[in-house]
Amino acid sequence: MDSLFDLRSSSRIRKRKCWSGERLVPPPVTAAAFTSQPVTASTRAATAPSATAVKPTAAATAGQPAAASGEKPPTSGAVSLGVPRGGRGRELGRRTDPSLPTDVEIEEMEPLPAENIDAVITNNLVLFRSIGGLQEQNQKLLKIVRELGSKMEAEEREYREALDQEQSEAMREAIQDLAAQLERQKKSSDMTIQAYMKERNALKAMLARAERSGLHAGINGDINGVAGPIKNDLAAELEDVQARFEAYKAEMGTDSVKLQEELQQAHHNLGQVNVMLAKANAKIEYLTDRHRMSQDEAALHTRDLDNLTKRNQxxxxxxxxIDIECNQAQQELSEANSRVKQLRNENANLRAKKKI
Known part of the structure; x- marks a missing residue:
């Protein structure tokens, strides 16, 4: 009987230390504890709360197969979404696995350095120190998604404005170049018309002089030998007109070559403008697809946040x-302690009666 009550007393002390967060090594069980009197109904009632107090531990560690199998928990300093680590839930978990770190150690632990995107996602989206940290992270992610959407919309709007401005400037420059070419062509045509008019007037004047000279020669005859000098003057004037006409033809050929070169350059510039316009349209389509992908990613992040919010709830x-179950277990433990105390008093009374 003494060994039985010593075992119960040590169990009660261990339970109190477990509720206070201390780490304990289970005491060795001796054979004397099992060689005493048989267990009665009162003994079963006294030991029943202990079994009830262990049930929340199994519920609390249902999502922690690694700890139940003896593996060490993650040392990242954070709490996983699948295992509650708040308040009495941590203490219940430590009762099953004494190797779990304390709250102070968890707070002092630094997160593992992120070596890849999976580690970043784990540290920022999966592991949390508490429910408050999860809610704060949800708010941060919502803010980041909204800022990202606003930034993408602003960038797309600025790009469209810049692209429209570039297209307008390119069209304006092309129109100005075409207007300048037409103006030069008009001036060249006017100069050609004026040169033809001058040549026509010169030929008319030559024809009039030739007619007057021929009429004068018919009246006076060739007695004084005047016809010879007149013919020489006409030949010289004709050579002069032919020389000017050849010079004009050479000048017109040069101008036509320049106009053809300018026309080819204008066609080349127009082709470049068309190529730039096609590239701009392709870039617009690419940015549109990218914006649509960003919107899809934002929607995906929003759905993930909704899922995380549901998981948080x-x-x-x-x-x-678990907190309610812990309170119930604590009440049952208190009742068990009072029952043990009552049994101890009864045992003392029985000893006294036995001695008497």
């Missing part, structure tokens, strides 16, 4: 249930 509900 589920964890919070689970935490409330």
């Amino acid at each position: 589920q964890l919070y509900d689970r935490y409330i249930r």
Whole structure:
């Protein structure tokens, strides 16, 4: 009987230390504890709360197969979404696995350095120190998504404005170049017309002089030998007109070559403008697709945030249930302690009666 009560007393002390967060090594069980009197109904009633107090631990560690199998928990300093780590839930978990770190150690732990995108996602989207940290991270992610959407819309709007301005400037320059070419062509045509008019007037004047000279020669005859000098003057004037006409033809050929070169250059510039316009249209399509992909990613992030919010609510509900179960277990433990105390008093009375 003494060994049985010593075992119960040590169990009660261990339970109190477990509720206070201390790490304990289970004491060795001796054979004397099992060689005493048989267990009675009162003994079963006294030991029943201990089994009830262990049930929340199994519920709390249902999502932690690694800890139940003896593996060490992650040392990233954060709490996983699948395992509640708040308040009494941590203490219940430590009762099953004494190797779990304390709250102070968890707070002092630094997160593992992120070596790839999976580690970044794990540190920022999967592991959280508490429910408050999860809610704060949700708010940060919502803010980031909104800022990203606003930034993408602003960039697309600025790009469209810049592209429209570039297209307008290119069209304006092309129109100005065409207007300048038409103006030069008009001036060249006017000069050609004026040269033809001058040549026509010169030929008319030559014809009039030739007619007057021929009429004068018919009247006076060739007695004085005047016809010879007149013919020489006409030949010289004709050679002069032919020389000017050849010079004009050479000048017109040069001008036509220049006009053809300018026309080819204008066609080349127009082709470049068309190529730039095609590139701009292709870039617009690319940016439109990219914007649509960004919107899809933003929608995906929003859905992920909704899922995380639901997961947060589920964890919070689970935490409330575990807290209620812990309170019930604590009440049952108190009742068991009072029952043990009562049995101890009865044992003392029985000893006294036995001695008497």
